[in-house]
Amino acid sequence: MRLEPRVETPFYLWIAAPIAAIAASLVIAALLVMWAGAEPFAVFGLVAKGALGSQFALLETLTRATPLIFTGLAAAIAFRARLWNIGGEAQLYGGAVLAVLLGTGFLPLPAPVLVPLLFIAGAFAGALLLLGPTMLKTRFGVDEVVTTLLLNFIILLFVSFLLEGPLKDPMGLGWPQSRRVIEAAQLPRIIEGKRLHLGFVIAIAMAAIVWFVNARTTHGYEMRAVGFNPKAARFAGMKVDWVMMKVALFSGGLAAMAGVSEVTGLKGNLTLDLSPGFGYSGIVVAMLAMLHPLGVVAASIFVAAMFVGADAMSRQAGVPNYIAHVMVATALLTMVVGMLFTRFRVHWR
Amino acid sequence: MTMSDDGRPADIVLRLAGISKRFGDLRANDDISLELRRGEVLALLGENGAGKTTLMNILFGHYVADAGRIEAFGRPLLPGSPRAALDAGIGMVHQHFTLADNLTVQDNIVLGTEKLWSWRGHTARARARIANLAADFGLAVDPAKRIADLSVGERQRVEILKALYREARILILDEPTAVLTPQESEALFATLKKLVANGLSIIFISHKLNEVLAVSDRIVVLRQGRVVATRPTQGATSADLAELMVGRAVPMPKIEPQAAGAxxxxxxxxxxxxxxxxxxxxxxxxxxxxxxxxxxxxxxxxxxxxxxxxxxxxxxxxxxxxxxxxxxxxxxxxxxxxxxxxxxxxxxxxxxxxGDMSITENMIAERYRAAPFARHRLIDWRAARRFTQDIIAGFDVRCPGPQATTRLLSxxxxxxxxxxxxxxxxxxxxxxxxxxxxxxxxxxxxxxxxxxxxxxxxxxxxxxxxxxxxxxxxxxxxxxxxxxxxxxxxxxxxxxxxxxxxxxxxxxxxxxxxxx
The missing domain is CATH 3.40.50.300 (P-loop containing nucleotide triphosphate hydrolases)
Incomplete structure (x- = not known):
């Protein structure tokens, strides 16, 4: 077998590659389901039903997709500029901490003022968390994969300290959790009585904004140019380090919004299980979306559907819901292979 | 063994027959056949992209040809194996040298020829052999010096010595004069003459006509992956060769005198x-x-x-x-x-x-901040495309259009x-x-x-x-x-x-x- 670079990628491949990738991951998952002693089609049917089969299921999927859209956009915008931000998790918690600090009564403001303020302040915290590793990268060549990844654990431990100490809810029966945010800091529900909240709309709006910035503004142009070829960007007169800073602020801010949105829209307070790895899943989402901001929305819903559907399925079919992790992971791997086909042609010989 | 029309089998040291190699849609080598005789300098002449380097990489085992075969000294050469090429007595001096900068000349020459645990012991014998080779062929270089301290011309001599030390009988030089001064080139040519006088055979790859005329015995001209001419150097002129190489007559640039200003x-x-x-x-x-x-x-x-x-x-x-x-x-x-x-x-x-951006995106790379391409940080892609179209038309760029990916162009x-x-x-x-x-x-x-x-x-x-x-x-x-x-x-x-x-x-x- 030989790989040969493609001179041009036909348009249908951009559509076919992700679909084929997801199909391939389903086939692999089917084998595992059979191994677990269940009927693959029945299981997939239950997953689909559990994720999309009722109003409740659909809203639950979109609720779960909301933080993934934020962290997916954060990863997409950073990766496009070749800034490998693996610290989405830390930035998410940074945003959540700010939301709790300012939203639990410290700022007694009406909702229309307080909510935007919480998002901005949270985004600021996340941006700062990525700024440090980015400066270390541009100034001293420190690998940002290492620094951002390790920062996740540092921040998580720091949050743990806050929840055991200064931010601990006195009424929390000793649980490591913060106080609840005040009424004015809570995001309104989109449908009365359901869990889906305004955060989803904000996430979609952010995707549109990121798309616009990428496609139409000089900022987006610079970020792409620097990502593709920093040497050429520098030659053309772009300030590569400064562009990297902008990317860091943007990416860190978006990831942090996931934390603000989860605290103010869904959970109401901060706990150590606020994020079951949304920061890391955002990377998967971004890759599945081929770093396209609107693709991030679709990929987030797909990944969320897998998790929500698998939960419902495991209750009925007895197959562990870890199958969702396997499917998302294989989807990522098959997607990477699919991307290979868009760049190379394969000769079987 | 096949006989050629114009030589006894013993005279042909290397025979390439019907070599073809494709990269995607590009035919880098298309049915190339050539023979190298004992004691000659064969020039391989062609423009950049004519297929010279690809052909030599196939010969030296870096690529495997899609079709064709190679015989060295009458025996088929195993494709895709640089080791086999070395063992068959083929030595190559690459355009970019393959020397270890922090080792001495002698270490570089000997490296890889002796067993690891014994080569220190052979120092004296190795030094004597290197000195002999250097003296015989006019390749003056101090074996005790580190490569990092040598000039480019000296490094090239080390590369040649390395090949000779391995008893190469066929020497391939890829654009050897690109890094040399005119005087160093002259010295190289003198060395090559001595080598062929001693029965070695040389393939000299170049796109410089005057050098090819000065140093070779026969010339093979490649164009777009094919052999377009094989002829003796005697009687060839640079105008003919240039035309063969390009496929049409080539105008020489000239400047008219004009007064310089401030x-x-x-x-x-x-x-x-x-x-x-x-x-x-x-x-x-x-x-x-x-x-x-x-x-x-x-x-x-x-x-x-x-x-x-x-x-x-x-x-x-x-x-x-x-x-x-x-x-x-x-x-x-x-x-x-x-x-x-x-x-x-x-x-x-x-x-x-x-390379990964479109032509339009590249054309505005130095001016994207200001009018007419941007207003209030918003890029006007219509204006950018118009500008790009003007460049494509005005500078005769062959491309599918302003949205084409730049990497794909020649x-x-x-x-x-x-x-x-x-x-x-x-x-x-x-x-x-x-x-x-x-x-x-x-x-x-x-x-x-x-x-x-x-x-x-x-x-x-x-x-x-x-x-x-x-x-x-x-x-x-x-x-x-x-x-x-x-x-x-x-x-x-x-x-x-x-x-x-x-x-x-x-x-x-x-x-x-x-x-x-």
């Missing part, structure tokens, strides 16, 4: 210190005037890249001043220099263009895009660093034409090139750069290959101070 670009006392604390430029003075082409000659690696980086605004001088159109640019930002100067960078793939078309981006604004001062390197003859002629047109409208052009012929035909004045120092400029009336060659080798640079 000094547009002035460097004085410029010093640039590299990351290792070594001065890459030392006390450089230079003045480029209106309406002239100022050529900069020098052997590769003598500070040309550092000078180009400085002038492009990528690096800043540690001492001295840099003025452009009467403005001080010593500490200026890249973007403000780019506004005044048309800059054609040495490496169009890595520096000049962003080198010549990439260079035309860069020319379009840099010259369409009619800058008064132009820096052209190796503007024709790696281009085919048609594209080279186009680049020369554009530079001369800019000169006619009064632009001042600094032309940095390692191709002395190019400099001699295009320049009004030539300065020579050697180890980071610049000579005084020679006017056209004083151009002399011998003299410039000696200066490229460092004559006249010792301790003297220079003025432009």
């Amino acid at each position: 000094e547009l670009l002035v460097l004085s006392g410029v010093r640039l210190v590299g990351p290792e604390g070594r001065a890459e430029l030392d006390d450089v003075a230079l003045a480029v005037r209106e309406g002239e082409v100022h050529g900069l000659a020098g052997v590769s690696g003598n500070g040309q890249a550092a000078l180009a980086d400085l002038l492009c605004g990528l690096r800043r001088a540690d001492a001295g001043s840099f003025r452009l159109l009467d403005q001080d640019m010593t500490g200026a930002e890249t973007a403000s220099i780019a506004r005044l100067m048309g800059r054609i960078p040495e490496d169009r793939h890595a520096v000049g263009l962003i 080198g010549g078309n990439m260079q035309k895009l860069i020319l379009g981006r840099e010259l369409s604004g009619e800058p008064r001062i132009i820096l052209a660093a190796q503007p024709t390197r790696g281009l085919d003859i048609g594209a080279v002629a186009y680049v020369h034409e554009q530079l001369l047109a800019a000169r006619r409208r009064g632009a001042g052009i600094l032309l940095i090139s390692e191709d002395l012929d190019e400099l001699l035909s295009l320049s009004d004045r030539i300065s020579v750069i050697y180890r980071g120092r610049l000579s005084a400029a020679l006017p056209r009336a004083e151009f002399d290959v011998g003299r410039i060659g000696l200066m490229m080798a460092g004559h006249g640079f010792d301790g003297a101070r220079h003025a432009a």
Whole structure:
């Protein structure tokens, strides 16, 4: 077998590659389901039903997709500029901490003022968390994969300290959790009585904004140019380090919004299980979306559907819901292979 | 074993039959057959991209041919194995040397020929053999010196010695003169004559006609992956060969005398210190005037890249001043220099263009911040596309359209895009660093034409090139750069290959101070 670079990628491949990738991951998952002693089609049917089969299921999927859209956009915008931000998790918690600090009564403001303020302040915290590793990268060549990844654990431990100490809810029966945010800091529900909240709309709006910035503004142009070829960007007169800073602020801010949105829209307070790895899943989402901001929305819903559907399925079919992790992971791997086909042609010989 | 029409089997040391190799849609080698005889220098002549290097990489086992076979000394050669090629007595001197910088000459030569645990013990014998080979073939080099301390010409001798030490009977030299001064080239040719007199056979790869005529016995001309002619060197003329190589007659560029005007670009006392604390430029003075082409000659690696980086605004001088159109640019930002100067960078793939972006995105790379391409930080892609279309039409770029991915274009078309981006604004001062390197003859002629047109409208052009012929035909004045120092400029009336060659080798640079 030989790989040969493609001179041009036909348009249908951009559509076919992700679909084929997801199909391939389903086939692999089917084998595992059979191994677990269940009927693959029945299981997939239950997953689909559990994720999309009722109003409740659909809203639950979109609720779960909301933080993934934020962290997916954060990863997409950073990766496009070749800034490998693996610290989405830390930035998410940074945003959540700010939301709790300012939203639990410290700022007694009406909702229309307080909510935007919480998002901005949270985004600021996340941006700062990525700024440090980015400066270390541009100034001293420190690998940002290492620094951002390790920062996740540092921040998580720091949050743990806050929840055991200064931010601990006195009424929390000793649980490591913060106080609840005040009424004015809570995001309104989109449908009365359901869990889906305004955060989803904000996430979609952010995707549109990121798309616009990428496609139409000089900022987006610079970020792409620097990502593709920093040497050429520098030659053309772009300030590569400064562009990297902008990317860091943007990416860190978006990831942090996931934390603000989860605290103010869904959970109401901060706990150590606020994020079951949304920061890391955002990377998967971004890759599945081929770093396209609107693709991030679709990929987030797909990944969320897998998790929500698998939960419902495991209750009925007895197959562990870890199958969702396997499917998302294989989807990522098959997607990477699919991307290979868009760049190379394969000769079987 | 097959017999050839014109020789006894013993005379043919290497036979390539029907070699074909495709890369995607490109036929890099298309049914190439050739024979190398004992004791001859066979020149493989062709433009960049004609398939010379691919063919030699197949011979040396770096690639596997899609079709065809190779016989060395009558025995089939195992494809895809450099080891087999070495064992068959084939030695290759690559364009880019494959020596370990921190080892001595002797270690480099012996490395890989003796068993690891014993080779220290053979030092004396190895030294004697190297000394003999060096003396026999005029390859003077001190075996105890480290490679890092050698000149480029000496390193090449080490590469040849390495092949001879391994008892190569067939020697392949890929563009061996590209890094040499004219005098060093002469010495190399003398060595090659001695080698063939001793029964070795040599394949000499080049695109320089006069060298091929000077050194070879027979010439094989490649064009677009095919053999278009095989003929004895005796009786061949450079005009014929050029036409065979390109497929049509080639015009030579010429400049008409014209008065130079004010000094547009002035460097004085410029010093640039590299990351290792070594001065890459030392006390450089230079003045480029209106309406002239100022050529900069020098052997590769003598500070040309550092000078180009400085002038492009990528690096800043540690001492001295840099003025452009009467403005001080010593500490200026890249973007403000780019506004005044048309800059054609040495490496169009890595520096000049962003391969993964569209042509349009590349064309606005230096002007995307301001009108007409951007207002309030919003890019007007319609205006950008119109501008790009004008460049594509005006500079004869062959491409599917402004949205095409730049990476997919040929080198010549990439260079035309860069020319379009840099010259369409009619800058008064132009820096052209190796503007024709790696281009085919048609594209080279186009680049020369554009530079001369800019000169006619009064632009001042600094032309940095390692191709002395190019400099001699295009320049009004030539300065020579050697180890980071610049000579005084020679006017056209004083151009002399011998003299410039000696200066490229460092004559006249010792301790003297220079003025432009």
